[in-house]
Amino acid sequence: MSTPLAPLVDAFNRRITYLRLSVTDRCDLRCSYCMPEKMEFLPRKDVLSLEELHKLALGFIDRGIRKIRLTGGEPLVRRDIIELVRALGRKLGDGLEELTLTTNGTQLEHFADDLAAAGIRRINVSLDTMDAALFQQLSRRDRLSNVLRGIAAAREAGLKVKLNTVALKGLNEAEIPFLIEWAHTHGHELTLIEVMPLGVVDEDRTDHFLPLTAVRESLEQRWTLTPSEVRSGGPARYVEVAETGGRVGFITPLTNNFCDGCNRIRVTATGQLYACLGGAEKVDLRAALRSDDPAARLAEGLDLAMRIKPERHHFKIERGAAPAQPRHMSLTGG
Ligand code: SAM
Ligand code: SF4
Numbered sequence: 209m210s211t212p213l214a215p216l217v218d219a220f221n222r223r224i225t226y227l228r229l230s231v232t233d234r235c236d237l238r239c240s241y242c243m244p245e246k247m248e249f250l251p252r253k254d255v256l257s258l259e260e261l262h263k264l265a266l267g268f269i270d271r272g273i274r275k276i277r278l279t280g281g282e283p284l285v286r287r288d289i290i291e292l293v294r295a296l297g298r299k300l301g302d303g304l305e306e307l308t309l310t311t312n313g314t315q316l317e318h319f320a321d322d323l324a325a326a327g328i329r330r331i332n333v334s335l336d337t338m339d340a341a342l343f344q345q346l347s348r349r350d351r352l353s354n355v356l357r358g359i360a361a362a363r364e365a366g367l368k369v370k371l372n373t374v375a376l377k378g379l380n381e382a383e384i385p386f387l388i389e390w391a392h393t394h395g396h397e398l399t400l401i402e403v404m405p406l407g408v409v410d411e412d413r414t415d416h417f418l419p420l421t422a423v424r425e426s427l428e429q430r431w432t433l434t435p436s437e438v439r440s441g442g443p444a445r446y447v448e449v450a451e452t453g454g455r456v457g458f459i460t461p462l463t464n465n466f467c468d469g470c471n472r473i474r475v476t477a478t479g480q481l482y483a484c485l486g487g488a489e490k491v492d493l494r495a496a497l498r499s500d501d502p503a504a505r506l507a508e509g510l511d512l513a514m515r516i517k518p519e520r521h522h523f524k525i526e527r528g529a530a531p532a533q534p535r536h537m538s539l540t541g542g
Contacts, residue, residue: 215272216473216510218483218517225274226441226472230541231261231289233477235282237312237347239336241374241403243536244410245348250539254478258288260497262295264479267506269303275441277308277332279541281477284315290322297327310334310372314351316358320365330368333359337380338390346379363394371398377418384423385430392454399444399457404523406485407536414527420458427456441471461486467520473513474541481513482540486521486532489513 216224234249235242256264265276276296283289296307309323310332323331335355337343343352362369371391375384384400391398402420403413424447427433432450440446443466444457460466467484474482479494491513496505523532 213270213272213507216514218514220517220519222470222517223272224471224473224514224517225272226277227265227268227273227275228277228279228472228474228541229261229265230280230475230477230539231278231283231292232281232286233536233539234285235280235312235538236285236314237282237349237351239312239347239374240345240409240411241376241413241416242409243407243538247536247538250478254494256477256479256494256497258292260479260494261292263502264475264493264497264506265296266299267503267510269299271507271510274303274305275308276304276306277310277541279310281538281541282312282314283309284311284319290319290326293323293326293328300327306330308332311358312347312351313355313358314349315354317354317361320358320361320367323362324365324367328367330370331362332370332372333362334372334374335359335387336373336376337383338387339383342379342383346376359394359396369396371396372401373398374401374403375418375420375423376403376416379416381418381423385427388427388449388454388456389452392449392452397455397457399459401459402462404461404486404537405529405531406533406540407531407538408534409536412527417462419463420460421463424458443469461521461523470517473517476539476541481509483513483517484521485537485540486523487518488533489516489518491516 238245307328308330313333336346340352344350388398400420403417433447436446436448438446444459446455446457448455481491481493483489491509493509496509499505
């Protein structure tokens with residue numbers, strides 16, 4: 209019997225069990241807070257092949273990663289994505305406890321059944337607005353109806369759909385209660401997210417930064433919110449809404465730091481491991497994978513990642529300031 213490999217524990221004694229794996233940095237939307245209209249994508253030759261992504265994920269599972277979220281960019285625009293989902297789905301119950309994905313939903317109606325058949329049980333779909341004109345303004349594409357069909361198809365396929373909404377001052381701010389009501393009526397949980405200063409975009413994010421402390425106060429005027437003990441293993445903190453019978457999550461990187469309980473690492477589509485979403489610390493796992501001794505180099509790379517993972521991020525939103533990191537969320541995997 210082979211000896212189990214050492215689990216991943218960082219210098220702050222945090223056990224790392226969750227991998228967010230970006231399978232592409234490309235996307236069919238151009239959300240204005242995420243990327244500029246003229247986004248430059250990575251050269252295809254630099255992106256990991258399907259086999260490399262699979263091998264990498266297996267290496268992480270051997271080191272105690274129990275949950276993998278496929279993300280991007282938009283994971284469902286990668287042509288061979290479903291093959292990766294099927295291959296990783298076969299590890300469920302055999303080292304891997306959960307396989308999931310975050311999507312913008314535009315292609316979901318074509319993939320929902322296959323995702324469910326491969327063993328995916330829950331997915332996150334990003335939905336910032338249900339107003340077609342605002343959707344087009346925010347994402348620079350006219351795809352709201354595709355997204356709504358995608359969410360319905362996922363539901364019909366038996367997938368549990370959690371909605372993610374970036375709270376944006378003066379844009380979807382007034383619509384937030386309606387989005388929550390709609391989500392709860394359709395059996396979805398909804399998590400609100402504060403916009404983060406990652407990568408240069410065509411606007412100043414300060415203009416639309418909406419602290420969730422303010423959103424929560426305004427929701428409290430309307431509804432009875434009870435803090436929930438439920439934890440999803442991530443940074444969200446939840447409240448139950450008495451009037452709708454549903455749950456709302458708050459992800460507050462700016463107004464309430466949550467790094468103490470961090471259990472995750474991120475790998476880009478080119479195999480760069482980022483130890484923190486808000487930090488520059490990284491390890492080149494593609495070089496490890498393409499070396500003469502991938503298993504040994506990968507093990508060294510993961511050990512190094514545990515030593516350099518920072519204690520916390522230092523996000524600040526300040527008018528005119530450079531982003532906390534030059535890379536966009538679509539590269540590191542949101
Ligand atoms: N394309 C997929 C999607 O939109 O769900 C997956 C990748 S996207 C980068 C993941 C999440 O990050 C989305 O919910 C998106 O709204 C969020 N996001 C992107 N840029 C962000 C930023 N600068 N601050 C906060 N959230 C951001
Ligand atoms: Fe694409 Fe997701 Fe970024 Fe929007 S948030 S541009 S859907 S990667």
